[in-house]
Amino acid sequence: MSTPQNLAYTEEHEWVDAADPSAAVVGITAYAAAALGDVVYVQLPSVGDTLTAGEPCGEIESTKSVSELYAPADGTVVEINEAVVDTPELVNTDPFGDGWLFKFQVSGALELLDADAYTELTKEEG
Secondary structure (H helix, E strand, O other): OOOOOOOEEOOOOEEEEOOOOOOEEEEEOHHHHHHHOOEEEEEOOOOOOEEOOOOEEEEEEEOOOEEEEEOOOOEEEEEEOHHHHHOOOHHHHOOOOOOOOEEEEEOOOOOOEOHHHHHHHHHHHO
């Protein structure tokens, strides 16, 4: 499984593209998507919601289980991916592209893993 080098990661298997901190993009990793199996439902935070780092902010339901989404940092939701709400399987087919989940304006510190540290984490868990 690929781990794009240009992204940051959480220990909860989410990725963050914070190139623009006013609209940092969040999704789940290919590792998480594979572990979940076929995603059938995605509940995302609403635009305007305040996020608290490490706190649940949504959930992803698959044929195997339900998993919570966690806020990667403090911030405010500025956009959600309606395509994923309508077509949840995008999380499986393109987790680092069209399967992104939401964008948020970062207001707190981003304490995330780089790609190498995330790859190490998945090796330990796998």
